[in-house]
Amino acid sequence: MPKVDNKTFFLLWLFNPFFSAIYLLKNFKDTKKVGPYLLLSVFFGISFIVSTTGGDSKTYADELKHYHQHNLTFSELQTNLYSEEGTKLDVYQPVITWIVSLISDNTKVLFVIFSIVFGYFYFKSLILIRTYLGIPLTGLVLTVFLLLAFTNPIWNINGVRMWTAVMMFFYGVLVVTLNNDKKGWWFLVLPIFIHFSILIALVLFLIHNLIPVNRKKIMFGIFIATFFLGELNLEVIGDYFSQLPGFTQSRSGYLNLEYAEGLKDAELNMSFEQVLIEQLGKYSILLMAVLMVFNFGFKKNVVDKKFDIFLTMGLLFASFSNIASSLPSGGRFLVVSNLILYTAFLLYLNQKSEIPFFLKKILILSLIVIIAFNIRMGLNYIGVFFFIGNPIINWFIEDSPILDFIKSLI
DSSP: OOSOOHHHHHHHHHHOHHHHHHHHHHTGGGOOOSHHHHHHHHHHHHHOOOOSSSOHHHHHHHHHHHHHHTTOOHHHHHHHHEETTEEOOOOHHHHHHHHHHTTOOOHHHHHHHHHHHHHHHHHHHHHHHHHHOOSOSOHHHHHHHHHHHTTSOGGGGGGHHHHHHHHHHHHHHHHHHTSOOTTHHHHHHGGGGTOTTHHHHHHHHHHHTTSOTTOHHHHHHHHHHHHTOOOOOHHHHHHHHTTSOGGGGGGGGGGOHHHHHHHHHHHHTOOHHHHHHHHHHHHHHHHHHHHHHIIIIIISOOSOHHHHHHHHHHHHHHHHHHHHTTSTTGGGHHHHHHHHHHHHHHHHHHTTOOOOHHHHHHHHHHHHHHHHHHHHHHTTSOOTHHHHOOHHHHHTOOOOOHHHHHHHHO
């Protein structure tokens, strides 16, 4: 019998959702229905602070106000989506924004919907993985699980198109691979209409299905080769891209040399901690891959065939991500490959695999630093009332990022 009492949880949620989240997560293993987690998503959407520094969420908020102010009709929306410049497949965010604009220009309504949709696939994915694991969430297992949870956290609704698409796709991978449920294919295809670039992830998934799972050593070799790969020639890639169908041309800006130079300048201006986190993440993935391949690619047979599938899949996605990282915005695919490889590593640990003590400690420490940094980034989108408020109070309050509040105290 579940330890979470729904009535108690709901009353606690009305009083203070942050406390209700603690109550819920303490009983995470026994709470497999997504309903309570969606209430947490609702509160996050209410409390979400729209970016004031030119982030995507500000664009969504401005778009909502524009649609509402000008009473945009559906035919006008279609004109925007299907212009002479090309067909736009990313219909999720514009359509949801337009529907909300018919009744309100309140950004809280918009981000509650974004948060519910994102939260559904986010929490369902975590529940599915936790249900599959037969080991306690302690030590390294807990650390990797938390890292998985904070790889694409719910505050990524700041860039709702790409990150909702990633979350839905990852859920589809889990349903198809862990549950052997063909219904999961819907969630592999539908993300294309949220962010078109997920088509690449779908193609990689289809390619993976053609690769025998016992090809771990070959896939690992490709992964290592691409890990140390140099930058790609954008002009050559741009020439090939221009030959693709018209509906893909809205993505040509990602191959623009000026855009690429702008991103390079931003990378040069990265803080020490950002560089540190990037390197820790990169080499933590490498260490995980080495451990998995060495122990189950060279030494002994795999007990869990699902692990085999996720490992070869993760190495394929990571190999592509290593290449794509040299392209403007290509690094976003690292999130997809990391989600898959972290899942593979959890399945590796689920087989009670032994890891040398010093490597385990290094890995735990590195992952904790990455988790802390990711949480710190999330403080740009929540305020003090996220912790002390409730759905009613926060609906009428315009909060400020808690990170700004902390900085003011220093």
